[in-house]
Amino acid sequence: MTLAVSPISDYLKSLHASLQSNDDGEVATYIPELGLADPGSFGICIATVDGQVYTAGDVDRRFTIQSMSKPFIYGYALHTHGMETVLKRVGVEPTGESFNSIVLDQVSNRPYNPMVNAGAIAVTSLVEGETADRRYDEMMRYFGLFAGRDLDIDESVFRSEHATGHRNRAIAYMMLNTGMLDRDPEDVLELYFKQCSISVDCRDMAVMAATLAAQGTNPVTGETVLEPDHVRDVLTVMSTCGMYDYAGQWAFDVGVPAKSGVSGGVIAVIPGQLGIAVYSPPLDRVGNSVRGVEACKKISHDFSLHVFDGRTDVHSVIRREYTAADVPSKRVRSMWERDMLADHGKRLSVMEIQGALFFGSAEKFLRRLTEIAREGRTVIVDFKRAAYADRTAIELICQTALVLSSGDCTIVFTELSGKEELQGLKSALEERVGSSPRVRLVSDTDLAIELFEDEILAETDFSLYDRILPLAEIDIFDGLSKDDLQRLSGVATTFQYAAGDKIISEGDDARVFFVVARGSVSVSVTVDGSRTRRIGSVGQGAPFGEMALLDGGKRSADVIADVPVICYLFSVERLREMSDEAPAILPTILGNLVRILSDRLRLANDEIRALQ
Numbered sequence: 106m107t108l109a110v111s112p113i114s115d116y117l118k119s120l121h122a123s124l125q126s127n128d129d130g131e132v133a134t135y136i137p138e139l140g141l142a143d144p145g146s147f148g149i150c151i152a153t154v155d156g157q158v159y160t161a162g163d164v165d166r167r168f169t170i171q172s173m174s175k176p177f178i179y180g181y182a183l184h185t186h187g188m189e190t191v192l193k194r195v196g197v198e199p200t201g202e203s204f205n206s207i208v209l210d211q212v213s214n215r216p217y218n219p220m221v222n223a224g225a226i227a228v229t230s231l232v233e234g235e236t237a238d239r240r241y242d243e244m245m246r247y248f249g250l251f252a253g254r255d256l257d258i259d260e261s262v263f264r265s266e267h268a269t270g271h272r273n274r275a276i277a278y279m280m281l282n283t284g285m286l287d288r289d290p291e292d293v294l295e296l297y298f299k300q301c302s303i304s305v306d307c308r309d310m311a312v313m314a315a316t317l318a319a320q321g322t323n324p325v326t327g328e329t330v331l332e333p334d335h336v337r338d339v340l341t342v343m344s345t346c347g348m349y350d351y352a353g354q355w356a357f358d359v360g361v362p363a364k365s366g367v368s369g370g371v372i373a374v375i376p377g378q379l380g381i382a383v384y385s386p387p388l389d390r391v392g393n394s395v396r397g398v399e400a401c402k403k404i405s406h407d408f409s410l411h412v413f414d415g416r417t418d419v420h421s422v423i424r425r426e427y428t429a430a431d432v433p434s435k436r437v438r439s440m441w442e443r444d445m446l447a448d449h450g451k452r453l454s455v456m457e458i459q460g461a462l463f464f465g466s467a468e469k470f471l472r473r474l475t476e477i478a479r480e481g482r483t484v485i486v487d488f489k490r491a492a493y494a495d496r497t498a499i500e501l502i503c504q505t506a507l508v509l510s511s512g513d514c515t516i517v518f519t520e521l522s523g524k525e526e527l528q529g530l531k532s533a534l535e536e537r538v539g540s541s542p543r544v545r546l547v548s549d550t551d552l553a554i555e556l557f558e559d560e561i562l563a564e565t566d567f568s569l570y571d572r573i574l575p576l577a578e579i580d581i582f583d584g585l586s587k588d589d590l591q592r593l594s595g596v597a598t599t600f601q602y603a604a605g606d607k608i609i610s611e612g613d614d615a616r617v618f619f620v621v622a623r624g625s626v627s628v629s630v631t632v633d634g635s636r637t638r639r640i641g642s643v644g645q646g647a648p649f650g651e652m653a654l655l656d657g658g659k660r661s662a663d664v665i666a667d668v669p670v671i672c673y674l675f676s677v678e679r680l681r682e683m684s685d686e687a688p689a690i691l692p693t694i695l696g697n698l699v700r701i702l703s704d705r706l707r708l709a710n711d712e713i714r715a716l717q
């Protein structure tokens with residue numbers, strides 16, 4: 106998709122306009138057909154790792170891929186044969202020489218790297234297939250996966266190069282001589298020339314570069330073309346060898362893996378962010394597109410894309426830290442429970458983790474985790490905003506949890522469920538520390554805080570919870586006379602629910618309200634039409650469904666019994682009918698309800714303040 110209005114499109118358009126007048130350089134003519142290219146043709150395209158494409162200029166103009174094919178066919182060879190086999194055929198050392206130098210490593214007889222012609226021809230010889238046609242189909246299939254569409258070759262460029270590519274012939278025969286080629290060199294050259302003649306446009310090349318930026322998954326089709334480890338290998342040789350004898354200066358000026366081709370294309374890959382493609386046929390002395398190099402230099406500078414620009418941030422890995430005294434669970438609790446928890450809430454710390462977890466960021470938050478845990482506090486590590494964890498981060502987190510689990514603190518990891526990017530971390534924790542009583546995995550942070558609070562309250566006097574709370578001890582009935590309480594108990598219905606029973610359904614009419622006499626219930630809402638999200642719970646002595654007293658509208662949430670529950674149920678209609686014989690009941694309940702609701706509002710404000 107191309108965005109019609111965007112600061113990035115505007116930027117590319119003005120960059121394009123500012124470079125269009127630069128007519129330095131010469132169109133390549135050593136392959137005669139390339140000499141026919143229009144020197145004024147100029148396109149710039151950026152594709153992001155999530156498939157957004159920004160363009161300026163001639164982005165639909167077709168040209169041949171030439172040497173920009175080399176990283177992709179190297180990826181193919183790694184993917185199909187594995188690194189060990191490929192390394193026997195081609196090294197990874199920059200030559201500092203031009204792309205067509207006829208030189209092999211004296212010791213190993215290998216071409217120096219897969220970005221020079223010799224290396225690329227050796228790599229092309231690894232394309233699989235019984236016959237030349239099959240090998241051609243196989244190669245085209247693979248390039249098509251990167252571009253996200255079926256590609257063709259430009260027959261006239263192919264014929265032109267086939268007729269004149271004698272230097273490449275010399276290279277291929279030299280490699281036959283050293284044992285680096287084990288197929289008929291003419292056969293391999295034909296496929297190599299076809300590979301260089303694949304017809305693409307700027308948009309194709311940007312998507313291909315973005316596929317490398319997205320660790321091998323095509324951002325437009327979603328198809329995985331290359332494993333991340335091999336993407337890393339490809340990007341490494343692009344960084345050191347992709348721009349030939351300009352590689353050092355390019356690394357200095359632009360600082361991202363790149364590859365150029367004699368047709369005038371340049372691609373650059375910004376790992377994790379985007380792919381850039383520029384097409385402009387006039388080349389500089391070393392064979393790189395003049396406008397292509399200038400455009401990449403400018404984009405890299407203006408968007409701070411140089412890999413050493415220091416955007417890797419370990420400092421913000423801890424989003425915030427708070428205690429259960431600052432932010433208690435969403436459970437509706439009685440006054441005395443809240444007083445109790447206000448004293449003890451500081452024994453639980455919550456650390457919210459954000460962003461990517463790799464060595465630096467994991468080391469930083471684990472250092473802080475260890476510090477808090479050593480003070481004997483319970484720590485919840487909330488991964489809700491963590492983006493992903495690499496294998497080093499997973500290892501460090503597991504090892505730290507293992508060490509801490511032998512002390513007297515409890516570590517609770519939350520918000521790891523249902524997140525594909527954190528599945529590896531979740532599985533590793535389950536496997537390696539899941540059996541430790543001091544390490545827990547809990548689906549959400551609020552539930553984990555609530556469990557902690559329950560443990561604190563259980564330390565005090567659990568027998569209190571084991572009985573059915575009489576109406577006289579319930580906050581919402583505070584201030585009612587003995588007689589009124591007696592009358593109220595006459596209209597109360599007592600219900601028992603098994604754990605998991607649904608007591609209230611979202612959308613039902615609200616005509617009655619409940620008070621928990623024993624046990625607790627969870628309140629959850631439906632989000633995005635299907636997912637349920639637990640938003641809190643209600644404990645002994647607290648009311649739920651109480652909005653029926655105020656507006657009598659529809660239920661706004663589901664309420665489900667957490668454990669075997671006993672509730673009092675009151676019909677609002679019935680309470681109204683009692684107004685003549687007992688005029689104080691309804692106003693007292695409503696007065697208490699206002700107090701309870703304003704109290705909840707105050708708590709919510711405190712929480713917002715604590716979370717700032």
Ligand code: DON
Nearest residue numbers: 171172204301365366367392
């Ligand atoms: O092998 C050749 O000479 C061409 N088919 C490809 C050369 C190329 O694109 C070099 N890159 N800058």
